[in-house]
Amino acid sequence: MKLKYYLRGAGIGIVATTLVFSIANAVSSANKRLVTGTEQTSTESSILAYTQKDTQAETIKQEEExxxxxxxxxxxxxxxxxxxxxxxxxxxxxxxxxxxxxxxxxxxxxxxxxxxxxxxxxxxxxxxxxxxxxxxxxxxxxxxxxxxxxxxxxxxxxxxxxxxxxxxxxxxxxxxxxxxxxx
CATH class of the missing domain: 3.30.1490.480 (Endolytic murein transglycosylase)
Structure with a gap:
């Protein structure tokens, strides 16, 4: 009977440890984004920003010429x-x-x-x-x-x-x- 309780305790410990590490990882990555000033954006926003940057670069190049x-x-x-x-x-x-x-x-x-x-x-x-x-x-x-x-x-x-x-x-x-x- 004692084996049954040991296994249950070990399982609960593994689940608790996984939760603690998941929370720590989320907090750590959020801090990295704040420190570096970068944030994750959706793919659609990234594509629009990239396209606008190219358009602006072309406009500036034409004005310089x-x-x-x-x-x-x-x-x-x-x-x-x-x-x-x-x-x-x-x-x-x-x-x-x-x-x-x-x-x-x-x-x-x-x-x-x-x-x-x-x-x-x-x-x-x-x-x-x-x-x-x-x-x-x-x-x-x-x-x-x-x-x-x-x-x-x-x-x-x-x-x-x-x-x-x-x-x-x-x-x-x-x-x-x-x-x-x-x-």
Whole structure:
């Protein structure tokens, strides 16, 4: 009879030990997630996040390529302008434009006016990043990232108006934003 009680006690001990280890494992893995900042997500959420990350990466890559193209065009136009004004009084420069390519907005160079004023052409659909790159290459601003940050913080990054605007070199971000967001 004593054997029967020993076996029952051993069985209860094994079940109790299994429960204790299961609880300890759950607590340990929860602590690891809190410490590392990662949480398990469902497969569907993971797939959606992965897809969105790829889409965002492609969008950023396209914007960078557009920005490089615009910067190159403005630099080429600036070089052309400098060549045409050698030996002459600099009162105006010729505008040159890049043909529209694969749905990208048309880019125009800055037209340097007497004094510190510059005429800029902002195309339809331009982003704050594209405008900041144009301003930087035209010598209107010296802090590209600061201008982009100001436009985003002030809510003006979506309020830019396409068309020709006259801005002053080294003007404040606030004044520049006011000029390109109003008629």
């Amino acid at each position: 557009t920005t490089k193209e615009q910067t190159t065009v403005v630099q080429e136009e600036t070089t052309t302008q400098e060549e045409t004004t050698i030996g002459q009084e600099t009162t105006a420069a010729t505008e040159a434009s890049e043909p529209e390519t694969q749905g990208q907005p048309q880019t125009r160079a800055a037209l340097y006016l007497p004094g510190d004023e510059v005429q800029i052409e902002i195309g339809s659909g331009y982003t704050a990043t594209q405008v900041a790159d144009m301003f930087l290459s035209a010598g209107i601003i010296s802090d590209r990232d600061g201008f982009i940050g100001y436009m985003a913080a002030s809510g003006n990054s979506t309020k830019m108006i396409a068309g020709t605007h006259i801005v002053k070199k080294n003007d404040s971000f606030e004044n520049l934003a006011n000029v390109i967001t109003s008629r």
